[in-house]
Amino acid sequence: MDNKYRIALAGNPNTGKSTLFNTLTGLKQHTGNWAGKTVEMKEGTFSHKGKSYSMIDLPGTYSLFSNSLDEETARNYIVFEKPDLTIVVLDGTALERNMNLALQVLEVTEKVIVCINLIDEAEKMGIRINEKLMMRRLGVPVIKISARNKTGLPMLLDTIERVISGVIPCSPIKITYDEETERKIDSLLPMVQKVFGERVPARWLSLRLLDGDQTLLEELKYRNGIKEALS
Numbered sequence: 001m002d003n004k005y006r007i008a009l010a011g012n013p014n015t016g017k018s019t020l021f022n023t024l025t026g027l028k029q030h031t032g033n034w035a036g037k038t039v040e041m042k043e044g045t046f047s048h049k050g051k052s053y054s055m056i057d058l059p060g061t062y063s064l065f066s067n068s069l070d071e072e073t074a075r076n077y078i079v080f081e082k083p084d085l086t087i088v089v090l091d092g093t094a095l096e097r098n099m100n101l102a103l104q105v106l107e108v109t110e111k112v113i114v115c116i117n118l119i120d121e122a123e124k125m126g127i128r129i130n131e132k133l134m135m136r137r138l139g140v141p142v143i144k145i146s147a148r149n150k151t152g153l154p155m156l157l158d159t160i161e162r163v164i165s166g167v168i169p170c171s172p173i174k175i176t177y178d179e180e181t182e183r184k185i186d187s188l189l190p191m192v193q194k195v196f197g198e199r200v201p202a203r204w205l206s207l208r209l210l211d212g213d214q215t216l217l218e219e220l221k222y223r224n225g226i227k228e229a230l231s
């Protein structure tokens, strides 16, 4: 499994993550636990154009804060396990609600594909999605699919390969907050960078600290503890 590229599937509950996961990985799946947490996640493998991928079906969440064990699990996987690519699966019939999580994922990691699922339903409802405009605004590829009908999957697979190999560069949108928050981020940033270096995205971590995310602090202590014990 070590020479496989790792892909995480994130998304709100009920957006079709597992449908996509099952379609891509078929029977090549097993259940695993990561980082000592009790939330089970499925891992599966697939190949495309001679390259092997390992995919993790993260629990469905509305955010990457610490509101629930599911959110912590999804966040910890993306932030600390650092997959080669994160695919955010959105419900094409409820894009506005789903964008919240997409923007949060773009704050914590660079290599992201935004995958708009249930496009069959969206089209039936007369919803038209300008994915090229979304792509320009978000700074990462946006692909429309129907996981259930298996449409858009060849394009998704090619895009996975191109993003991971760097042929398609990702430059996720940087969200600018109000002046006061930005000032506080600026004052925290050097300290955060000094303590964590490249290990954790510094701007994002500064924001979470400003928000007083206690369970993230615990997680950082736990992870640092493990590192110190191993060194």
Ligand SMILES: Nc1nc2c(ncn2[C@@H]2O[C@H](COP(=O)(O)OP(=O)(O)OP(=O)(O)O)[C@@H](O)[C@H]2O)c(=O)[nH]1
Pocket: 011, 012, 013, 014, 015, 016, 017, 018, 019, 020, 059, 060, 061, 117, 118, 119, 120, 121, 145, 146, 147, 148, 149
């Ligand atoms: N019409 C349509 N339905 C879909 C599509 N993809 C998934 N679904 C349906 O949406 C429902 C939810 O799909 P899941 O794959 O279980 O969603 P999930 O994101 O894994 O949900 P959680 O694990 O609860 O977060 C199921 O009834 C699927 O059959 C699609 O492309 N089109």
Ligand SMILES: [Mg+2]
Pocket: 017, 018, 019, 057, 060
């Ligand atoms: Mg699921």
